[in-house]
Amino acid sequence: MTQSFSTPRSSAYDAxxxxxxxxxxxxxxxxxxxxEIIYHMPDHPAVLQSFLWQHLDIAPKYPELHKFLDFWVEEIEGSLHxxxxxxxxxVTPGNSRHVDAWMRLH
Structure with missing residues (x-):
């Protein structure tokens, strides 16, 4: 299944x-x-290769990921699978708990 990710952004990915x-x-x-981006090898289209991408992004639209995928489609030969x-x-809310006992030395 080939997916195309086209958005009206520039094709150059710049982090x-x-x-x-x-x-x-x-x-x-x-x-x-x-x-995890699965793509077809350019020289051997029947072979799939895996690429891992990590970045801070906003869910559920993932604008940074879409920028990178747009760059991939425009500039990299391996088609996306x-x-x-x-x-x-x-960053999560802090956990709090109550103290069960106080101990004192000296």
């Missing part, structure tokens, strides 16, 4: 367009996204 301060990005809703995405919240 520097995203602010590089990770904590401020996470506070704005960015989460660590991991994509499938993309599997997972995300992980690096």
């Amino acid at each position: 520097s367009e995203v602010p590089q301060d990770g904590l401020s990005q996470q506070l704005k809703g960015y989460r660590l996204a991991t994509a 499938s993309v599997h995405v997972a995300r992980y919240d690096l």
Whole structure:
């Protein structure tokens, strides 16, 4: 199954367009996204190869992933077979628990 990811963005993928301060990005809703990109080898189309991509991105639309996939379609010879995405919240609410006992030395 070949998917095309076409959006009206520029074809050049530039990670520097995203602010590089990770904590401020996470506070704005960015989460660590991991994509496994399965693609056909350019010289041997019957052979599939896997590529892992990780970046801070916003779920569920994943604009950074779409920029990268647009770049892939325009600039890289291997045609896409499938993309599997997972995300992980690096910044989460703190856990709190009650103290069961106080101990004092001296």
